[in-house]
Amino acid sequence: MPAPTLKEKAYQEMKKLLLTGEIKPGDFLSERTLVERLDMSRTPIRSALDRLELDGFIKQSPQQGIVVQELSINKAAEIYELRKALESFVVNKLSNMELTKQQRSIIEENLSLQKRYVEENDIPQFTLKDAEFHHQLITFADNEEIIDINEQIQDRLNLIAVKVFKLDDQRIIVSYDDHKEIFEHILKGQGEKAAAKMTEHLEYGRRILMP
Amino acid sequence: MPAPTLKEKAYQEMKKLLLTGEIKPGDFLSERTLVERLDMSRTPIRSALDRLELDGFIKQSPQQGIVVQELSINKAAEIYELRKALESFVVNKLSNMELTKQQRSIIEENLSLQKRYVEENDIPQFTLKDAEFHHQLITFADNEEIIDINEQIQDRLNLIAVKVFKLDDQRIIVSYDDHKEIFEHILKGQGEKAAAKMTEHLEYGRRILMP
DNA sequence: TATACCTCACTGGTATGCCAGTTGTATATA
DNA sequence: TATATACAACTGGCATACCAGTGAGGTATA
Structure with a gap:
């Protein structure tokens, strides 16, 4: 049972969005859009995004944006x-x-x-x-x-x-x-x-x- | 070549500290002491700590602290x-x-x-x-x-x-x-x-x- | 019209202030 | 003295303000 932290919740929810196809490869995301969507601040969201990047689901580029990666x-x-x-x-x-x-x-x-x-x-x-x-x-x-x-x-x-x-x-x-x-x-x-x-x-x- | 972001630098430096033995298993860390040690704010340090935790080097506990894990x-x-x-x-x-x-x-x-x-x-x-x-x-x-x-x-x-x-x-x-x-x-x-x-x-x- | 440039709205990166929870210690109480 | 309690000094979690870089669109200029 993971600690019920917001960053954990953010990670799980975003992964769910990815797995259910609500967010598809090629989509552009932004931290601030996700803030509204998940109703939490950027901090836990950034943490979740970092993890998702390590998992290979997304790619972040400084000063540019976040792209959902294609599972080729x-x-x-x-x-x-x-x-x-x-x-x-x-x-x-x-x-x-x-x-x-x-x-x-x-x-x-x-x-x-x-x-x-x-x-x-x-x-x-x-x-x-x-x-x-x-x-x-x-x-x-x-x-x-x-x-x-x-x-x-x-x-x-x-x-x-x-x-x-x-x-x-x-x-x-x-x-x-x-x-x-x-x-x-x-x-x-x-x-x-x-x-x-x-x-x-x-x-x-x-x-x-x-x- | 990774982007020269502070969070990347923090990750590399902290890993170096771990690998050189300057930080040893069992040691207690805190984000704020690392702030002084690495001379950057808590944000990139927290990011690095998250990664190190996924790597299995450390363990973070909310409201408690960070422990360097033993490689048993x-x-x-x-x-x-x-x-x-x-x-x-x-x-x-x-x-x-x-x-x-x-x-x-x-x-x-x-x-x-x-x-x-x-x-x-x-x-x-x-x-x-x-x-x-x-x-x-x-x-x-x-x-x-x-x-x-x-x-x-x-x-x-x-x-x-x-x-x-x-x-x-x-x-x-x-x-x-x-x-x-x-x-x-x-x-x-x-x-x-x-x-x-x-x-x-x-x-x-x-x-x-x-x- | 074509082109160069400038502005502005956006991005993620970073610093920081505040919060609640934890814990050790000193103090008050029996 | 033993125990309970209150407090103080931490912890990491979170929200947010500000930054520099980027890129698109409009505007001024040729």
């Missing part, structure tokens, strides 16, 4: 590549440790829901469970640095995740099968196989973005 | 693990692409300097070339996301890199051999071997920190 296809592909590096490592590590009963059942329940949403062809719900699946595995690997990075890229990823599935309706079926296979490899302690499958899985997503 | 052994080990994930991926990727002549000669020159410093047992210089070696490889992999992460962890790493070599004088010899072998694998297109060696190389560093 190229950038998205880079993120997928980063995920390949992190998550293949993660599943490999998990294969060499013993998952707790609780952890196993969390994944199992997640997978059964994935299966259901595949059958119902419920893409939005599946997308949520997909993200949760990856997120859980990363959490289990118990490395705060990696967890933090994952959270940093998660939001930008949300901007494109829907696109991946929109571009290919069969994707969620394959995705589910991949997830299941990865988890089975982990349980059997087959780190190399789990990593390879995860790499392939994410490579698929990356390719869709880069025709 | 555990945290350092996490960073090494993150490096394993990123850099094994990087060298694997490099093995599957063609390095330019220029890139090859950059590494070759770096390696020859490494060799020289090993022979002279010049640990500080070797440490620099070591960091440069890893940095260059990451740069060649041409993924801005990964490059950014590497830069973020680089500074924290510097706080412990010296320690790794201090704990084991034979380390730089082995390190050099590892580097050389990794590069040879890359040139031969042996991605798996390069990645495995890199993993082993970094695992060695991690283990030294965690007896």
Whole structure:
């Protein structure tokens, strides 16, 4: 639970505006416009803008203005590549440790829901469970640095995740099968196989973005 | 070249203070003392503090104060693990692409300097070339996301890199051999071997920190 | 008309004053 | 003396006034 400071609130609200598309890439912002929009002074807003710039959402130029950055296809592909590096490592590590009963059942329940949403062809719900699946595995690997990075890229990823599935309706079926296979490899302690499958899985997503 | 703003200067100077040890973990800071120390107003200093907090160097608590965070052994080990994930991926990727002549000669020159410093047992210089070696490889992999992460962890790493070599004088010899072998694998297109060696190389560093 | 220039409204950057919350200490009270 | 309380000296959070730089539009000039 972050401190209920205005600067935190500003950051969250502005990110929400970005993720919901109310503020789109290419838009020009100004601190003073945001003052009216968020009903707070420039100080917390500036802090939030600094963070958003570090996150890569916007770009500030002294004496000029603030531009909302495009999440280019190229950038998205880079993120997928980063995920390949992190998550293949993660599943490999998990294969060499013993998952707790609780952890196993969390994944199992997640997978059964994935299966259901595949059958119902419920893409939005599946997308949520997909993200949760990856997120859980990363959490289990118990490395705060990696967890933090994952959270940093998660939001930008949300901007494109829907696109991946929109571009290919069969994707969620394959995705589910991949997830299941990865988890089975982990349980059997087959780190190399789990990593390879995860790499392939994410490579698929990356390719869709880069025709 | 970043804009020569005060907030950028504040960030750089404060990071320098942290890296040189003038400000040590456990120290208590306050915005107002830093105002005198850096001779600027609270505004750019607050901005810099926000960044340093995101970097993990300090922790701010509203109405209380600022504490310089300890880079725990555990945290350092996490960073090494993150490096394993990123850099094994990087060298694997490099093995599957063609390095330019220029890139090859950059590494070759770096390696020859490494060799020289090993022979002279010049640990500080070797440490620099070591960091440069890893940095260059990451740069060649041409993924801005990964490059950014590497830069973020680089500074924290510097706080412990010296320690790794201090704990084991034979380390730089082995390190050099590892580097050389990794590069040879890359040139031969042996991605798996390069990645495995890199993993082993970094695992060695991690283990030294965690007896 | 074409061009040079000037003005003015805007930008983010910076300095600073005030606020509420926290904490250690000195004082009043039992 | 032990404890409760009040106060004072801090903290970071926030609002805001002012600054220099920028760029667009109008105006004066050729």
